[in-house]
Amino acid sequence: MQVQRGIVAQTNPVDNDGSSAPVTYELLDIRNAMTHKHADSLYMNSERYVWTGKFDPINDTTVELLNTRRELISAPCFEFNQNTGAFTFYGTTAKVPLGTYEFDIRATNENGSKDFKNIATFTLFEADAFEVKAGGGAWFKDNTDQSGDIGAPEVKIQKLSTEGASVILKIVDKNGVAWNPKNNEILKRGDRNSFETFARFHPLVLSDTSMTCNFEVIPFPLIQGPQGYLIYYRIPGKFARVDPGLTPTSDRGYSVNPRFEFHIYQEGTYLVTVRLKNVTRDVL
Incomplete structure (x- = not known):
């Protein structure tokens, strides 16, 4: 069985292969498959949330x-279902070493019990817990309906920590220089989605170089906005200079309008950097 570390996953139930039902299962031990020693890290208690009631992502928009x-409970990173023989792994497997683990179970029905040593293995593997979808970019001439293409921005995601549940969003120019959200260098576009659209439980925290969202609940974004999951912004021409040849003239009356989309499927702290490849931050 292959289990991605840090992601909620469930294995298939046991096939009883004609054994008399009902059959119950008891997990006897999990060991490191290389050392054959008890897997202490899997049994270690870690804090995680469990749902105790029906969550409505549309209306339940406050932490309260x-x-x-x-x-919030403190428990191992897995549960074993005695009725199905299936495992459920939780996001706290992010704290467990990668590798292959072997395990033993005991099966019991009306005819008695039988122990199965090394009945199977599961392997914890590492993979990206996020993805970037297609985006785009355009210039708009101030006070006109003229527009043109500047190419899709480059979006990179870096996981900074397994702790917390935050996204730090930076929009930078082709040289990696960030625009300043606190100085209104990055504007929302009317009724279009923005990063704030998906900040359901906490207000965005602005700095000179970034916007930070504490998203509380995975996945992020949790639900779609009016334009799906795309995020739109406008950077006025007085803060941005488009590379020559992309706009009809060389004056600064052109706003820059990136759109981008990304998804995060695991708790942690992430840095998302959106780089506009044909634009330079240049404050007039």
Whole structure:
């Protein structure tokens, strides 16, 4: 069985292969398949939330409401279902070493019990817990309906920590220089989605170089906005200079309008950098 570390996953139930039902299963031990020693790290308690009530992602938009639907517990990173023989792995496997693990179970029905040593293995593997979707970019001439293409921005995601549940968003020019959200260098576009659209439980925290969202609940974004999951922004011409040849003239009356989309499927702290490849930050 292959299990991605840090992602909620469930294995298939046991096929009883004609054994008399009902059959119950008991997990006897999990060991490191290389050392054959008890896998202490899998049994170690870690804090994680469990749902205690029905969560409505549309209306439950405060931490206070969210906390009426969930409970913080300290428990191992997995559960074993005695009725199906299946494992459920939780996001706290992010704290468990990669590798292959072997396990033993005991199966019991009306005819008695039988122990199965090394009945199977599962392998914890590492893979990206996020993805970037297609985006685009355009210039708009101030006070006109003229527009043109400047190419899709480059979006890179870096996981900074397994702790927390935050996205730090930076929009930078082709040289990696960030625009300043606190100085209104990055504007929302009317009724289009922005990063703030998906900040459901906490207000965005702005700095001179970034916007930070504490998203609380995975995945992020949790639900779609009016334009799906795309994020739109406008950078006025007085803060941005487009490379020569992309706009009809060389004056600064052109705003820069990136759109981009990304998804995060695991708790942690992430840096998302959106780089506009044909634009330079240049404040007039």
